[in-house]
Amino acid sequence: MLDAEQEDRAFYDETKDTFGINDLIVVGVVDEADVFRSESLAGIARATAEILKIDGVIIEDVISPSTTDNVKSAGGLLDIHPVLGDIPQSAEELAQLRQDIADNPFLHEKIASADGTAIALYIPIEQKDMSHRIAGEIEAILTRELLPGQQHHLAGLPVSEDTFGHEMFIQMAIVAPLAFMVILAIVFVRFRQSAFLLPVAITAMFSVLWAMGALIGLGYTVHIMSSMIPVFLMPIAILDDIHILSEFFDRCRVLGDKRRALIEAMRPLYKPMFYTSITSGVGFASLALADIPPVRIFGLFVAFGIGAAWLLALTIVPAIISLMDDEKLKHRLFREGQGHTGPIYRLLASIGAIAFSRARLVLVLGIAAFAFGFAGLWQIEVNDNPVKWFKADHPLRLADTAMNELFGGTYMSYLVVNTEEPEAIKRPEVVAYIDQLQENLEADPIVGKTSSVADIVKRINLVLHDNDPAYDIVPESSEAVGQFLLLFQSSGDPNDLDNFIDPEESQANIWIQMKGGDNRQMQSVEDRLAAFVQANPPPEMITLQLSGLTYINKVWQDLMVTGMLKAVLGSFLVVFLLMLLEFRSFTFGALAMVPLSGSIILTYGLVGWLGKDYNMPIAVCAALTLGLGIDFAIHFLQRFKSHVLEARAVEATIRYMFGEPGRAIARNAIIITIGFLPLTLSTLSPYITVGLFFASLMTFCTLATLFVLPAALRFVGNRVIPGGAA
């Protein structure tokens, strides 16, 4: 998701190209009894042969018992054969196979687990976006070829990321419509008017369809962020509709005349609707200033959708109301509402009374909540791992846990050693430094295994000398290094060495297999590396640079966290300027920002206090407040302002505010909070996160608007009245 020109991304692409590295699917076959049985090994060999036939698999680079060579030595003979050639039959042969794997550091805990219960295959694929399809074909093969009682696992970041992409579409097709249905159901429950569903449905659907249609039509790809557009847009899109319907609903009951009720309902709403839409729109559009391409696209298309929703609210909604049957409407409305007696009305009235009479207490509590949230911000742990975007019981999560317990690690990162000088990598001091570096990295519990040219050279040295442990070392001359490498190349595929050393022999690549892919874990490896280099400066001219998908994800997240923070802060500033312009009062402008900033700080504070990782979906959620948080505040303050100018009395205006305007806000809050709870049923945790975020955000926002704003207005409300209040 990083910009192709971003330096770490560009370096990763270069690294992949230089060393012929591909994204890997790690396949595990687990047999609690013993995987080293003839029939089980035969099944794995058959399955491997079938996997090689899958389109998109890089045949030459597959690492598995039946395709990877083992170099052994026995009495002056170098025996170079696949680890698993002819299927061993006798107990001795099976024990020998186990021993062979355990003896070779290249194979140990890589193709078989230390306890002998599992075997792993590493399947490189041409492109990451083939992972999901290839994983499906591998599953089918394994299901067919494995023995009963044997389990299989598919792990690795590429398959997780690609599978997420696929499940995301499914979730989009289930969750977004589900949310949509629930919203309609609540609208129906609140207003008891089936006719009211039509404008809400049209606004929600068309704004989403237009925004997504434009996105796809302009050739942008739908990925994790843009897939969230429907979910983000829907609640914001229907805000205006609910305000109109709510206002109309109340007035029509009083006036009994549809036409007059509609005109009177629209009049006080034009201005706040215009301002809320333009503010949210500009707020989202300003995400386009972020450094991260997906965030830019997301912001712009949500802004476009908000514009579309505003247009629809102003045209389709009144048009549909006008077409409703006058008599039926009157009949139903009359039967429905018997004046100001509903529970919501009573609740709102008492909130208004409390907020006004206990203004100081409310403000103190508000400030306390704010401080609580603020303190929580310092507890926030920035951390992410795309595998954890699946719920804990998802097969990919289970595979991830199982595989990383059994093997050296499914998360790949690379450390590139650059000398800038042809053939310099073969200098013994360079190879020895690589060896030391690996030893140090492997001391980190999260690093399961590392492999490099140093391992190759040491292995060849050892087997050439009949397994004499004294020769399990890096040789002392570069001739020896060069000759050992030539011997290694003469044993397998010509590109085996290319994964570890570039053709010019000026760069080496250390494979770091990690048992976890959390950004925090990657960071700890990076810190350890920095500390080692500090204490043991590399031979002259040598530079080290981390890369690999796990590392790229960490970089992406660092950028995402700061980038999203900057983008949202920037949007806040823009929104604040718009508020100042709109209210032409610093006090009101600042007040309008209270629900917005209060709810965002409290929500993120909770994330901190609850110890939940701050990850990509949570970072994105900040943008939500731009749309939702500002809406209530603008409506509340606009309506307050225009009413107080007529009434010239703050208390009376606040009492009025807890009538119809308060009801519209409460209705919106209820509809959106409940409407998006279906998201929490998703199988993907980012959707759950967003669902919960909606709920808490709406709750805090509503509370801030209904309690803090009136309490504050008690003290500063008269500032908008020219000449002061009566």
Next chain:
Amino acid sequence: MRLTLLLACIAMTASSVALSQSADEIMEASQRAYYFAGKDAKGMLKMALIDRKGNTRQRVLTMLRRNHENSGEQKYFMYFHEPSDVRRLTFMIWKYPKRDDDRWIYVPAVDLIRRIAAEDKYSSFVGSDFSYEDVSGRDLSEDTHSLLDDETLDDRNVFVIESIPLAPAAFTRRVSWIDKEHFLPLKIEYYDAQEQLQRIFTANVIEDIAAGEGDDRRVHPTAMKRTMENVRTGHRTEVIVTSVNYDVGLSDDDFSERHMRRPPREWIR
């Protein structure tokens, strides 16, 4: 005069065989022409290993070969001149038609000779895109051969032969374009387990190399430039024969462990 007669004879035999020849016979003739030319041979090879970005690793080596009469066995000896860090490294191969070769390597940096047991069909020849099997030939009875077509390739008349392995091999299908006149393969395509084209062999420059004197003079058409390209990885190996002599009088003794440590100077210059 004699030469013309001889050539005419060869041409006649070739064309008459061509008319009635089976795929098996064509493949056998091809193997004789490509792998068994002369009684023995001594050549200097320049090998360029080129990756998909054009980066090149150079190797220069001397290669000696001696055929055993009738048995189909051969002995190969390879001495590395370049790159400098592998100078004096030698390989020796005793090739048997029906089983994996015996191979030895001499590693001068540690002054050790080791015998290597490996699968010819899968192991790379000194890190190139050629496998040992490509370098020393694959037993014809391991595949079924069928004549697909006669056609012209680069203005040469060729047989197109398809070979399908009977047991799992490094390829699932191989198509050879074999010159009707001198029976050298001009192009070979190898298909992998995914039935995709994996490697392409091309014999780019064919020259007639003369051996013997007077009545005994013979001509061996020789592929002076051979390329094996792995189209899946983009890696390719170009072998240029900078010099070659046939029937130089190599003896069995020249292919020994002793000579791996100290190769006779006349053979490796």
